[in-house]
Amino acid sequence: MKERIERLKKLTYIPQNEIAWLIEQAELAVKQREIIEENKRQQEVTVHQFRQAQKDIQQLSGDRKRYKQALEKIITNLNFAITVAQNELEGDA
Template sequence: MKEKIERLKKLTYIPQKEIAWLIEQAEQTVKQQEIIEENKRQQEVTVHQFRQAQKDIQHLSGDRKRYKQALEKIITNLSFAITVAQNELEGDAE
């Protein structure tokens, strides 16, 4: 392709066939540039989605930890309440 471009640069008159080739190359270049730009855009979207997913995971992990701690407190309180109730029942039975 470089050779063909160099040959065209030297011509003062460019034949129709060569002009058609130049137009075709220009169109291909434009299409390739559009594809590259779309790929970059999709990559940016993917990176944004990945970062958002990371934030969501961190947030959910924090929520999970808080829920677990709250549940452990509830279980501890229920265990204590059950023990107190059992002691009262045993005291009433005596």
């Protein structure tokens, strides 16, 4: 391709078939550029979604930790209440 371009640069008259080839190459270059731009855009969207997912995971992990701690407190309080109730029942017996 480079050789063909260099040969065309040296010509003072460019034949019609060579002009058609140049137009075809220009159209291909435009399509390739559009594809590259779309791929970049999709990559940016994917990166944004990935970062958002990371934030969501961190938040959910924090929520999970808080819920676990709250549940452990509830279980401890229930165990204490059960023990108190058992002691009262044993005392009544």
